[in-house]
Amino acid sequence: MCAEILSRETPWVLTREMGYTHDEFIANFAAVANALPYEMHAQCIELKEASGRLVIELGDEQYRKLASLTIPFMKVTFKFFNYSQSARDKFLKRFDLHYHKGGG
Numbered sequence: 001m002c003a004e005i006l007s008r009e010t011p012w013v014l015t016r017e018m019g020y021t022h023d024e025f026i027a028n029f030a031a032v033a034n035a036l037p038y039e040m041h042a043q044c045i046e047l048k049e050a051s052g053r054l055v056i057e058l059g060d061e062q063y064r065k066l067a068s069l070t071i072p073f074m075k076v077t078f079k080f081f082n083y084s085q086s087a088r089d090k091f092l093k094r095f096d097l098h099y100h101k102g103g104g
Contacts, residue, residue, distance in 0.1 A: 009081045009082065011055070011079035011080055011081045012079075012080045012083065012088060013077065013078065013079050013080075014077070014078040014080075014092075015075060015076070015077045015078075016075070016076050016078075017073055017074070017075055017076075018073065018074060018075075018076050018099065019071060019072060019073050019101060020072060020073070020074065020099075021061050021072045021074070022043065022058055022061055022074070024072075025058060025074075025076070025099075026040070026045075028098055028099060029045060031098050032094060032095050032098045032099070033047060034094065036048070036049055043057060043058040043059075044056065044057050044058070045058075049087070049091075051082070051083050051084065051087035052080060052081050052082035052083040052087065053080075053081040053082065054078065054079065054080055054081070054083070054091065055078075055079040055081070056076060056077070056078055056079075057076070057077040057079070058074055058076055059074045059075030059076065059077070060074060060075075061073075061074050062074060078092075
């Protein structure tokens with residue numbers, strides 16, 4: 001999907017299923033990037049930090065039907081290039097804070 005921006009480096013990969021549409025995910029991403037430069041490439045986001053490069057691939061939008069409720073979801077794959085474990089943990093903690101959906 002994002003082959004044109006991937007490199008020969010072997011990334012550390014994490015895949016999640018998330019309850020968002022593409023538009024919702026992208027609208028929220030600016031806060032996660034925290035003023036770091038990033039680029040959109042179709043269903044991919046490329047973020048460059050001092051610690052490395054991150055490519056986020058957004059899977060196709062899908063929907064679950066539960067009674068009269070329709071819930072969007074998609075697979076999101078994170079590919080961390082040259083990130084240390086602590087840098088990955090720091091990014092994912094910030095990411096999770098911005099994408100957490102809670103109930104009460």
